[in-house]
Amino acid sequence: MGIKITSLFLIFSIIIITVWGIYMIHEYPGKVAKSRKHPQLRAIQVTSVMGLLIFPLWIFALIWAHSNAIVGKLYNQGDFNENDEEQITPEPSIVSSEPKVKIESKPKAENKD
Helix, strand or coil: CHHHHHHHHHHHHHHHHHHHHHHHHHHHHHHHHHHCCCCCHHHHHHHHHHCCCCHHHHHHHHHHHHHCCCCCCCCCHHHCCCCCCCCCCCCCCCCCCCCCCCCCCCCCCCCCC
16 A cells, blocks of 8 residues: 555656646746846747747747847847837828818908008
8 A cells, every 4th residue: 555655646746847847948938038138028938838839939939038039020239228118100090081171261351550
């Protein structure tokens, strides 16, 4: 009876340590990005955890964390400032299908003094 309990304890311990180790390895790109103060930290963390399902995503997240590249826009290391906010694109003007009505104004009366 004692050997069965010991065996089960060892099996569950190995499973728990393996799952914990895999999770810690997949968190590594997020830790690298955080230590390098990467501007897209959260995106790298999400991509690395998604790497649990699709392994190439983890490799991509690791390369992304080390590269300081911003995915989605061109980036030069000298052009980036942490305090800069994303520029908000202006809303497009509303196009109306109704014809514009010209309002005629009365000519101003000139003062004849």
